[in-house]
Amino acid sequence: MVEEKRDAMFSLEALKGGNRSEFARLVEANYQLIYRLAFKILGNQQDAEDALQETFIKAFRYLKDFDGRSSISTWLYRIATNEALMILRKHKVDMVSVDEPLAEGEEEKEPLQIVDWCCMPEEELMSSEAKQTLDRAIERLPVSLRLVFVLRDIQGLSTRETGEVLDLSDTAVKTRLSRARLRLREDLSGYFGDRMIALQGKV
Amino acid sequence: MEHEECRHLLGELSEYIDGTLEAKLCAEIERHLLECERCRVVVDTLHKTVYLVQSTASEVQVPQEVRQRLFKRLDLDDFVQK
Numbered sequence A: 001m002v003e004e005k006r007d008a009m010f011s012l013e014a015l016k017g018g019n020r021s022e023f024a025r026l027v028e029a030n031y032q033l034i035y036r037l038a039f040k041i042l043g044n045q046q047d048a049e050d051a052l053q054e055t056f057i058k059a060f061r062y063l064k065d066f067d068g069r070s071s072i073s074t075w076l077y078r079i080a081t082n083e084a085l086m087i088l089r090k091h092k093v094d095m096v097s098v099d100e101p102l103a104e105g106e107e108e109k110e111p112l113q114i115v116d117w118c119c120m121p122e123e124e125l126m127s128s129e130a131k132q133t134l135d136r137a138i139e140r141l142p143v144s145l146r147l148v149f150v151l152r153d154i155q156g157l158s159t160r161e162t163g164e165v166l167d168l169s170d171t172a173v174k175t176r177l178s179r180a181r182l183r184l185r186e187d188l189s190g191y192f193g194d195r196m197i198a199l200q201g202k203v
Numbered sequence B: 001m002e003h004e005e006c007r008h009l010l011g012e013l014s015e016y017i018d019g020t021l022e023a024k025l026c027a028e029i030e031r032h033l034l035e036c037e038r039c040r041v042v043v044d045t046l047h048k049t050v051y052l053v054q055s056t057a058s059e060v061q062v063p064q065e066v067r068q069r070l071f072k073r074l075d076l077d078d079f080v081q082k
């Protein structure tokens, strides 16, 4: 397990004892992951930076209570996710409950865009406009779907780890990931479908 | 009827492309894909969507000043490796 290997790099005893140089190493090893998580959930640099700082301030304060049942990085993800949610609440983002069961607005939607854009050239698929379209689609996801999606597909956590961070069952993680992916597919298909027509017009 | 099967399988496609779906459902999907162009497109584009997400995910870079401000805020300036 990658995460456990990462944890083995740190002396839990030193961390819990408030050893600053050990804490600095923990920050060094994890700050990029935490920033990326916050950035993808919150969608802007300022909020991501606030969440990043608060995460490690809280981590330092509560490390002595860390029980070691999860890996340290999972524990950091939990703190970071909560910080990000607090920032979203402050911005009065329409908050659906993150707990099970699925709330309204997160239901499975039938695919409407049926365009096969898979064979488009790589420079189209990876263009900065395409990436922006994808980022906007991620921002449009309901928060509860976005959290699962970011942890699984962007941070690369397993289903189980994602469930640990968000206190969700495996089934709930899988269901939400599925719905998030289908919505992104729908948005990308709309965009690439238009691009295909535009490109054909040029020939 | 055909449409009903599409709807029935839709929720399984995500796990199908991850390769974590149980064998019985996999077989059911593959059988359906042989005769349903619509779902084939959905599966292919869903797969590509996940691929695009994963291959652009690591592109978020942390600005150098963000790192410096973090260490300052945590009072860890002494440990910043230059």
Ligand SMILES: [Zn+2]
Pocket: B002, B005, B006, B032, B036, B038, B039, B040
């Ligand atoms: Zn079908």
